[in-house]
Amino acid sequence: MSDVVLHIDGKDVTVPEGTTVLEAARSVGIAVPTLCHHEKLAPYGGCRVCMVEAELRGATRLVAACTHPVEPELVVRTRSEKIDRIRRSVLELLLAHAPDSTRLRELAREYGARRDRFEPDASFCIHCGLCVRYCAEVKRKFAVGFVDRGIRKEIAFVPEIAAKECNACKECFELCPTSYLQAAFVLVESLAFPRPAETDRTEG
Template sequence: MSEINLTIDGRQVKAEPGMTVLEVARREGIDIPTLCHHEKLEAFGGCRLCMVEVESRGRTSYAVSCLYPVAPDIAVRTRSEKVDKIRKLLVEELMAHAPDAPELVTLAREYGADRNRFAREASFCVLCGLCVRYCDEVKKKNAVSFFDNGAVRQIKFVPEVAKNECWNCQECFAICPTSYAQAAYLLTEALAFPGQHQSVKRATKAAARKRVVIPIAPVPMTA
């Protein structure tokens, strides 16, 4: 199939059919912020920080660029007054959960976000899903997953899987933007093996440092 012509921030670019706006922008060296995107994973669109302005056939809309497929002759703007306002609000919402996450702190400075705009919910998890999706799509282990506690969605490690799969892996720790995954795993380990005092001490310190509230799957580990 022939290449698709479009513009991003006034620059004429070409893209292959099936590419997303985010993929094309990154290939062209155009920065669009993301918190839940990873090159090895299917696009998720959870953080919505990659929101862009798209003009097509005289109409302007706002789209999550990691999910938005390129189309002929669209004009994409990665920064505009409206886009910046949207990102500012999203950063403020995310900082209610993870006020000290380095990437969010940087974005807060760039967009003038108020880290105290929303009441704190000290979970330190922003539900980017990187740990869940990486464990599923790349590692094929499913040792960590989403679960819904009433109206609240949270992340949990599954102890009966984690005890065999996570100790020699821990790859999700490095991609977690808030360090929640590491603290969640340590507390899962500590609570499943209460006799291992060093693990409890380490996990407690990690959780206190990050102000993490950890949900634990109700499946006990066995030695």
């Protein structure tokens, strides 16, 4: 693998071929926000807050830093009026689902995103897929997955797997940028394995 030289926010950056723009930026201390990225997981490209401007031979386009591979002579700008506008718009769309997420509110402050731009849709999950992918790619347990698709897509635990694996692991909990994952887990726990004592009490 040979090295590639590119320019990020005016800095010359040399990284091995196959590196993503996000990794290249972070290697020289340039911060690019992400919501669905995790260094142990394959790049996903779902949240789109890491969009950056990439200029090559005079043509500029927006690319997702987390999935776009570096190219020689690529000129990357991680902030611009347009980038900020897109990030703001993405954040506002997500805040409609999880208005109280600490991570989202932090980013919202930086990009001037409003929590109430869109009608609230309190589903809490922002579909970053971190839990699903972590369980599949790192733990290889597939205890949590996506069900349905599009605007009806949801995460769901598979009770049979969750019963065996999750109590001892719960590594995905801290990955969740909202509080939905924990809630989903509590739900599957209570539905699949009601505690006899509690059940008795409510029925009695």
